[in-house]
Amino acid sequence: MSSHTIPGALELAGASVIITRPAATAAALVRAVRRRGASVVRLPGSRLCAIEDADATRAMLFAAQSADAWIFTSPAAVDFCLALTGPFTRAPARQVFAVGAGTGRALARRGIASIVPLGSQNSEGLLDEAALSTPKGWTIAIIDAPGGRDLLAPGLRERGATVSRIGVYRRMPPQLTRRQLDALDQAARPWLTLLSSGAALEHLMAVLPSGPIARWQREALIVSSERLRDLASGHGFADVHVARSALDADLIETASSVLSRHRL
Known part of the structure; x- marks a missing residue:
């Protein structure tokens, strides 16, 4: 994370951060996002x-x-x-x-x-x-x-x-529950989705209903590579931002930057 960011600062307050990592590997990222004031929506794109x-x-x-x-x-x-x-x-x-x-x-x-x-x-x-x-x-x-x-x-x-x-x-493709779909539907705007896997995006595009997909495509997507940006653009996402890497700190730093511009 940037040296100018205060650890634990609430720079993501007011946003809903959608975390697409599998449940088995998402815990540290979930904690880090919550420490920064965001509401977390867990939307795993894969089951391991x-x-x-x-x-x-x-x-x-x-x-x-x-x-x-x-x-x-x-x-x-x-x-x-x-x-x-x-x-x-x-x-x-x-x-x-x-x-x-x-x-x-x-x-x-x-x-x-x-x-x-x-x-x-x-x-x-x-x-x-x-x-x-x-x-x-x-x-x-x-x-x-x-x-x-x-x-x-x-x-x-x-x-x-x-x-x-x-x-x-x-x-494997996720088995999303009604509770997870309701959490996505009720999540406050803006949405900031953190994505570091092409398979996760492909799985979610295949299993999510068309309504949530249409709303999701209008929100900001933070991806970990240029390759993922191209994949997301091909799936209809217009507001895509590339982080320096898939590391938690880099994804969060880019999300914070996107949110700060949204607030201007």
Whole structure:
């Protein structure tokens, strides 16, 4: 967050902040938004579920311990991986990488040191890291969810690495309750939606009734990348703002900036 922002200040007071992260990973963001005075509407765009064939996935993870590098794509990938393997007695590979600081913190809590992008907190930022600039001859395991964005694997293969993707969890469409839909319908304006997943947006566009969608499209959307801005624009959102990253502080800082302009 900007050095000019006072931690805990009520800079989001009067707004309804819609949080689209899965319930299992949204708690810290919910707390941070509430501390800043906003009303929170929880509208999870995905459900995170365990992988169907746990035994086969566990066998792949243990076989991949001989790889040169593992890349974890999200905190959920860390949690679901460790649920399958149990704690590692050593690092799962010679080098461990995290797509973003949040994933790096999740690994650190499990006693695993990782290399985190210094620049953009995403796949592009990780590919820019010097440690992955010349992986020719490496074997690399990417720990993620099936069907997710596939930028890392082709990029690393182009650099000469042998890459496998091991899906340790699934992103499923949400099962929204009547209570959640009512909370969205009754939420005070302005709405500020925080979005860091294309799958979440696609899921919500598929399951929400047309009325809430039409209202949602007229409100501000804070996204974590240019790619998500393009996706949101394609779905009819006109007021889209790009945060520096998917980190909580960056999403909140952009939301605060949008709200301050709305109040002018």
